[in-house]
Amino acid sequence: MPMCSYPLGCENFAIKLVNMQSSRCAIHQVNTPQLQKAEEAFVSKHKLDEEARIAREKLQAERDKLAAAAAAKQLARSTKRAEIIELYVPKWSALINDVVRQVNDLRATVPTANAGKNGKNPVIPGGLENEIVLTISGTDAAYGVKAGDVCRRIAGFDVSDSGVVKFRRASNAGDRTNILIHCR
Numbered sequence: 734m735p736m737c738s739y740p741l742g743c744e745n746f747a748i749k750l751v752n753m754q755s756s757r758c759a760i761h762q763v764n765t766p767q768l769q770k771a772e773e774a775f776v777s778k779h780k781l782d783e784e785a786r787i788a789r790e791k792l793q794a795e796r797d798k799l800a801a802a803a804a805a806k807q808l809a810r811s812t813k814r815a816e817i818i819e820l821y822v823p824k825w826s827a828l829i830n831d832v833v834r835q836v837n838d839l840r841a842t843v844p845t846a847n848a849g850k851n852g853k854n855p856v857i858p859g860g861l862e863n864e865i866v867l868t869i870s871g872t873d874a875a876y877g878v879k880a881g882d883v884c885r886r887i888a889g890f891d892v893s894d895s896g897v898v899k900f901r902r903a904s905n906a907g908d909r910t911n912i913l914i915h916c917r
């Protein structure tokens with residue numbers, strides 16, 4: 734027994750054939766030209782709606798794909814940025830630690846010593862007049878890495894103002910004056 738031939742699909746078997754030409758089930762009978770015309774209009778509109786829905790879904794799928802790609806790219810960039818910061822931290826920390834070591838050494842004989850000039854003693858980097866220059870390479874800066882991102886990860890980071898970064902560390906003697914290291 735043939736199935737109902739309704740163009741939008743029907744799983745009813747054509748059990749109520751009105752005549753031998755009909756291949757429609759009882760629900761989908763079109764007995765008059767008016768019904769025929771109405772059905773054609775309905776089917777036509779339904780197909781257009783379906784096409785529009787498919788087009789919308791396709792567009793949305795493309796947007797979702799682009800958004801996912803952009804998110805993945807953003808995540809990769811942010812991961813890379815974090816990795817770059819991690820590479821700078823030990824290098825810059827070493828510069829700061831070296832100043833702290835030199836100041837501590839000098840304080841054994843010059844208790845007021847600090848970074849910079851200390852009378853006739855060798856000049857220690859990191860004073861107000863000989864700031865340590867901390868530079869982010871252009872390539873790394875392109876990942877949005879800023880000096881402040883690195884400095885905040887280094888012990889004793891005190892303040893960053895007008896391009897001047899200050900680190901403050903306690904001296905070995907636990908004394909007196911903090912060791913101040915100026916960078917820019």
Ligand SMILES: [Zn+2]
Nearest residue numbers: 737743758761
């Ligand atoms: Zn049917």
